Amino acid sequence: MRYGDRTAVDDLSFEVEAHTITAVLGPNGAGKTTTLETCEGYRRAQSGTVRVLGLDPVRERRDLLPRIGVMLQSGGAWSGARADEMLRHFARLHAHPLDTGLLMDRLALHECGRTPYRRLSGGQQQRLGLALALVGRPELVFVDEPTAGLDPQIRRAVWELLEELRGDGVTVVLTTHYLEEAERLADKVHILDHGKLVASGSPLELTRGGTVATIRLVVTQPFPPGSPEALATALGAGTELTVLDPLSLQVSGPADGSTLGKVAAWCTDHDVLPESLSLGQRNLEDVFLELTGREDFA
Amino acid sequence: MSAPTSTPTGGTFTPAPGAAPVLRQLVTQAGMEARLMLRNGEQLLLAVVIPVIVLVAAVRGADRVGVNLDGRPIDVLTPGVLAVAVMSTAFTSLAIATGFERRYGVLKRLGTAPLSRATLLGGKVIALLLVEILQFLVIGGVGFALGWSGPDGLGGYLALILAAVLGTAAFASLGMLLAGSLRAEATLAAANLVYLLLLAGGAVVLPADAYGGLGDVVRWLPSGALGEAARAACDASVAVRDLLVLVGWAVIGSALTARTFQWE
Numbered sequence: 393m394r395y396g397d398r399t400a401v402d403d404l405s406f407e408v409e410a411h412t413i414t415a416v417l418g419p420n421g422a423g424k425t426t427t428l429e430t431c432e433g434y435r436r437a438q439s440g441t442v443r444v445l446g447l448d449p450v451r452e453r454r455d456l457l458p459r460i461g462v463m464l465q466s467g468g469a470w471s472g473a474r475a476d477e478m479l480r481h482f483a484r485l486h487a488h489p490l491d492t493g494l495l496m497d498r499l500a501l502h503e504c505g506r507t508p509y510r511r512l513s514g515g516q517q518q519r520l521g522l523a524l525a526l527v528g529r530p531e532l533v534f535v536d537e538p539t540a541g542l543d544p545q546i547r548r549a550v551w552e553l554l555e556e557l558r559g560d561g562v563t564v565v566l567t568t569h570y571l572e573e574a575e576r577l578a579d580k581v582h583i584l585d586h587g588k589l590v591a592s593g594s595p596l597e598l599t600r601g602g603t604v605a606t607i608r609l610v611v612t613q614p615f616p617p618g619s620p621e622a623l624a625t626a627l628g629a630g631t632e633l634t635v636l637d638p639l640s641l642q643v644s645g646p647a648d649g650s651t652l653g654k655v656a657a658w659c660t661d662h663d664v665l666p667e668s669l670s671l672g673q674r675n676l677e678d679v680f681l682e683l684t685g686r687e688d689f690a
Numbered sequence: 691m692s693a694p695t696s697t698p699t700g701g702t703f704t705p706a707p708g709a710a711p712v713l714r715q716l717v718t719q720a721g722m723e724a725r726l727m728l729r730n731g732e733q734l735l736l737a738v739v740i741p742v743i744v745l746v747a748a749v750r751g752a753d754r755v756g757v758n759l760d761g762r763p764i765d766v767l768t769p770g771v772l773a774v775a776v777m778s779t780a781f782t783s784l785a786i787a788t789g790f791e792r793r794y795g796v797l798k799r800l801g802t803a804p805l806s807r808a809t810l811l812g813g814k815v816i817a818l819l820l821v822e823i824l825q826f827l828v829i830g831g832v833g834f835a836l837g838w839s840g841p842d843g844l845g846g847y848l849a850l851i852l853a854a855v856l857g858t859a860a861f862a863s864l865g866m867l868l869a870g871s872l873r874a875e876a877t878l879a880a881a882n883l884v885y886l887l888l889l890a891g892g893a894v895v896l897p898a899d900a901y902g903g904l905g906d907v908v909r910w911l912p913s914g915a916l917g918e919a920a921r922a923a924c925d926a927s928v929a930v931r932d933l934l935v936l937v938g939w940a941v942i943g944s945a946l947t948a949r950t951f952q953w954e
Contacts, residue, residue, distance in 0.1 A: 434798075457802065458709040466795070467795035470796055473726060485718060485719075486707075529706040
């Protein structure tokens with residue numbers, strides 16, 4: 393299955409492998425939803441080609457729709473329809489639907505099955521949206537922010553469900569604001585910014601920092617005047633020191649023990665009391681911030 | 691790290707995609723829409739309660755004031771109120787429901803299901819007809835209780851059904867036109883306003899000739915045409931001109947709707 397796309401989202405090109413989970417990450421306005429809606433056939437690409445399961449999502453929509461499941465970011469139900477009624481309705485539109493009771497169980501929707509849609513909480517509407525996307529037993533599901541606003545326990549249940557989908561042979565494409573979610577679930581992550589693809593790869597490929605180690609130090613009292621400069625001198629060339637704020641700094645340098653030793657010695661010399669000292673590898677969040685230069689990914 | 695290409699085995703979610711047969715989709719969609727319409731208090735008020743009140747009040751009023759109608763008041767007014775019922779369901783209820791379906795993204799979400807637009811519209815039409823059958827049973831029942839002599843023979847019943855179906859087509863296409871181009875709140879207001887104006891001055895309840903010189907004008911309105919066709923049907927005659935007017939509105943309304951309807 394492949395798609396590449398050039399539209400309001402500019403010069404974007406990527407493929408999704410079958411039976412994997414792909415995460416599309418990006419700050420607000422990066423073009424995540426536009427990308428998804430183009431794949432779903434809601435929007436026509438002004439140029440370039442999009443193929444989903446080998447089909448043109450606009451011209452061959454009729455053939456495509458039965459094979460995909462779509463979870464919208466919000467809304468999409470009659471306000472007076474009850475949750476279980478809505479799900480059964482969608483089930484009956486498909487040839488071989490899943491058992492709706494099972495889906496209600498897995499998504500903790502039984503407690504609100506008789507509740508009209510307008511009285512469901514945001515999280516319940518969210519889970520019903522996911523159930524509606526899955527009930528037709530699609531080959532490929534597009535889920536737009538599947539766990540936004542869910543409490544941690546239910547978020548975990550949704551993650552397990554998405555992993556089970558992959559295990560059963562469903563291809564999942566999701567957008568998310570949660571880096572943790574992408575890191576945990578995705579086989580492949582595509583990071584979008586301003587409608588352009590800025591990085592692609594597995595979480596491991598993206599976070600592999602090479603030979604550079606990063607030490608992040610957080611202290612309880614502001615650094616004594618002049619002390620960061622002293623540390624920079626002690627560390628010498630080839631090491632980069634960044635004061636992040638009055639209580640924390642970051643050192644990037646050769647991945648060996650000497651850097652850590654120098655930082656520890658400097659703490660003793662300057663009476664600096666570390667609150668936390670973390671070593672390490674970059675996580676997806678670091679990558680994301682480096683690439684987009686923005687923290688407002690929520 | 692990517693591409694765990696293990697061949698999927700028979701799990702809970704193993705894909706088995708496919709659309710249900712069109713007939714089942716149609717029944718499902720129509721059933722859902724009809725249930726939602728009947729569950730909604732305001733819509734029920736519009737569909738049944740107001741027409742019944744109009745019928746009872748008009749018959750009592752005509753008896754008291756002694757309006758000069760061409761026949762017994764109950765026989766002239768009941769077909770008119772049946773026409774009102776068609777108008778309220780096919781135009782006002784449909785427009786409001788569809789306006790809010792757009793607003794709440796229901797149409798967008800249904801657009802992700804393997805449901806064609808033709809099936810979706812077909813479901814809506816069947817739901818309208820189901821509700822209208824219910825309305826006709828209630829309003830007709832009240833009419834009979836008040837002494838209505840009913841349509842004249844089988845031909846009368848068939849002509850009434852034909853008028854109702856063409857009236858539904860005309861009003862539904864106009865309702866969809868409204869719902870597909872205005873915001874939900876504006877649709878709500880406009881659909882109710884148009885309904886009230888037509889109820890008062892559209893020759894639905896009262897025959898067109900009760901409007902004097904304006905009678906010929908109001909017969910070109912869908913309301914007047916439907917009212918005249920329904921009254922003629924109860925006398926077992928087919929009002930060809932009025933039915934053609936309804937067809938004309940349906941064609942114009944559908945063409946404009948197809949051109950302007952915005953699904954979101």
